[in-house]
Amino acid sequence: MLNALGIINVIENDQVLGEVSESRPFAAVPIDGRYRIIDFPLSNMVNAGIKSVGIFTHYKMGSLIAHLKNGREWNLDTKRRGLFFLSPDFSKYIFSPNKWDISHFTSRLGYIQSSTRKYVLISGCNMICNIDYHKVRDFHEERGADITIVCKRISPEERKKFEPCLLMDVNEDQQVHQFKAANEQSMDHEHLCLDMFFLSRDLLLEIIDECAKQNKWDLVQDGFIRNSRNLKVVAYPFTGYLAKINSISNYFNHHMDLLNLDVWRELFYQAGPILTKAKDSAPTRYTKDSSVHNSLVSNDCIIAGEIENSVIFRSIKADRGSVIKNSVILPKCTIEEGVELEYAILDKGVHITKGKTIKGSKEHPVVIRKNDQL
Structure with missing residues (x-):
């Protein structure tokens, strides 16, 4: 078990996902058939044996709280520890869009101070991966850090899909000796910061206190980077599958990645299972007219049409004669007879009526808003 306190900072820019995050917080956006974005950082911590996890929330948190509730699916429904929703005191606090703003931490300082854990593991919410934090802890202790x-080595060609991002120069001993601005160019491979930080609880409290006294308000820039001398x-090298959900294009492409069986297996089972809220519903029913190729289809669907290279969430009805290709269909959508969808993202509850054709492109998939009827 990891002797650490978990903090997941879900304060992200909801606008990066446009229509998909209009009616829900970023962390509660549906992903990968039956999951939410929050399931990945939370499951990674639980799989490492972390028994106390604090969720830094801000506003519009209803659907996130409804999804997580008391943390039972993650075995966090305990009396002494468990899952904590840490909202700021809005009477004394002006919201900052910078998720690493020191004020986010000072307004929840009691959660950190009251813990008896030796370490703190801090994670953002937009990196989708399956990571073994035991290895991060061992790496930290072996190097006396x-x-x-946590970082990942990326090529200049890969960099675009992760921007904006924090890059690091790392020497042969995996020690960070320089941080780079996101707009600095490089011809060589670079180390991408994954917004995952492991340090002692006492050091974190010291850094927060020092920054607040000096009127410095960015934990990463003013707390970690300025003190790096x-x-x-050190930088722990993560080598597995990674997706950053920071645009509709990346959200779509990540779902297409899942159609690779090796990626799917690694993401959901490599270092431990990705857990989510259980929904006891019927298996999907396929009629004799249905045709499904290279697709991920969740439970409680009725499929009578053709589906190819697509990710289908729960409770979808695809009528006979409908064709769905290269698309992502979120829960409770209805696709009537004769509908053609290609390179489309349908949000929850969308109803596409008979004979409609909706086509986007791989670079610019069409997004249909939640509960729209066309």
Whole structure:
């Protein structure tokens, strides 16, 4: 078991996903057939044996709280520890869109101070991966590090899909000796910060206190980067599958990645299972007219049409004669007879009436808003 306190900071820019995040917080956006984005960082922590996880929330959190509830599906429904929703005191606090703003941490300081855990594991919410945090802890202790930052080595060609991002220069001993601005160019491979930080609880409290006293308000820039000359900061190299959900295009492409069986197996089972809220519903029913190729189809659907290279969420009805290709269909959508969909993202509850054709492109998939009828 990891002797660590977990913090998941879900304060993300909801606008990056446009229509998909209009009616829900970023962390509660449906993903991968039957999951929510929050399931990945939360499951990674639980799989490492972390028994106390705090969720830094802000506003529009109803659907996230309804999804997580008391944390029972993640075995966090305990009396002494468990899952905590840490909302700020809005009477004393002006919301900052910077998720690493020190004020987010000072307004929830009691959660950190009251813990008896030796370490703190801090994670953002928009990196989709399956990581073994036991290895991060071992790496941290073996190198006598003050702060360990999880990173991934990427090529200049891969960089675009992760921007905006924080890049690092790392030496042969995996020690971080320079941080790069997102607009700096490089011809060589670079180390991408995955917004996952491992350090002692005492050091985190010291950094927060020091930043607040000096009127410095960015935990990463002012707390970690500015102190990197005085502290030993190392980079743990993550080598597995990684997706950053920071645009509709990346959201769509990530779902297409899942149609690769090797990617699917790694993402959901490599270091431990990805857990989610259980919904006891019927298996999907396929009629004799249905045709499904290279697709991920969730339960409680009725499929009578043709589906190819698509991810289908729960409770979808696809009538006879409908054709769905290269698309992502979120829960409770209805696709009537003769409908053709290609490179489309349908949000929850969309109803496409008979004979309609909706086509986008791989670079610019069409997005249909929640509960729309066309």
